[in-house]
Amino acid sequence: MTPRVHRTKAPRGFTLIELLVAISVMALLSLVSWRGLDSMSRATTQNQQRADAVLTLQATLAQWGADLDATTALAQTRPIDWDGRVLRLTRRNSDATAPSVLVVAWTLRGGPDGVRWRRWQSPSFTTRGEWQQAWNLAASWAQDGGAQPGGYGDVALMAADSWQLYFFRDSTWVPAGQLPNATPPPTNPPTPGNPANPTGPIVNMPDGVRLVLSLPPGDGLSGVLTRDWVRPTVGAPKS
Template sequence: MKAHRLAARGFTLIELLVAISVMALLALVSWRGLDSMSRATTQNQQRADAVLTLQTTLAQWSADLDAVTTLAQTRPIDWNGRVLRLTRRTSDESAPAMMVAAWTLRSGPDGTRWRRWQSPPFTTRSEWQQAWNMAESWAQDGGGGAGGDVALMPVDSWQLYYFRENSWTPAGALPAATPNPADPANPAGATVNMPDGVRLVLNLSPGDGLAGALTRDWVRPTVGAPRS
């Protein structure tokens, strides 16, 4: 009779509370593990997105410099400490034309970002001058009329250097071209040449998968050294 009563005995309240406590502890540990995995996945995705954006941006930067063209009575490149302007060929080989590309760092609703602008294609020197002035206006207040304005990536600051006479120096206005004395009847033949290299130093904003300083060197293809 005693053995029958022992067999019919169920869980006590204490045993039930212990079981519930163990299950709650296991659930808590599992949740923390899942939360940690989720945060790691999110951070990895943010870093991958930031790296992809950086690669795309630097590819466009190199493409702009590769396509710079030196023309008479124009400037191939100009840096005034706020905006870099470039005179470059368009990528449409079926209809050869020129355009002005500009890069600057400006604040906006999406924060402080490195931004790029390009003018519509043009074929005359007067259109170049108009596009050149529009790039300056765009860098100052976001104006620029027709053209493409693209916010690229968060950047705290940036610096430029030119490689000239076998040394890197802070970028500035290139020396003005002087007319060719051998052909005084054709002053338009004078041109301003590109520097042998352009060094870009970006200070990336923290908190977007990437942070710190990044240096990118570009070497003029005709110099004979491979581009980095």
């Protein structure tokens, strides 16, 4: 009787077609995973840019409001002036130990970092002659951004396309350039330390200032921003 011989089958490998299918599936999964990671990275970057833009905007508007709140009217000086390009303010210096004032200017001007809303301020001073010098330098800075003497600050704040200002007077908003309710300049003759009065009327501080700021399109903030400021003494009870 012949014994039976049991033959075991050799292990079967992958065919070429199966290998190609497996490689294709792995490549597809890798591509999908890469696109998902890329989308997550882009979303994270955009969210960070937007968060940075919001923080910059909040800090800028806080400084804008602080400058307007601290605006003061001194004899033979202008508390506020807008010529369609630069807003100049005479404000109290809240950081000084002794009472003093300084000139602050806001404008939209180009630079190495592009067109940005910019702020400038002078050192603090106590005489009208120093005020006149700082007032003139603020206008020069807005025009050409030339070099200023030491101690003068120019800060680029945020990107912007354009801006407009309106003053609230007589229960209505009017373009700031119309300068309503202006007070004629004093006629006192110039004296040492008190040079001639600035040309033109001295504009009274309005009851409110409306800022309309156009932000450029981008990954951060965009569109038109409107911000209203109301003079703190408006509506206060009279003593």
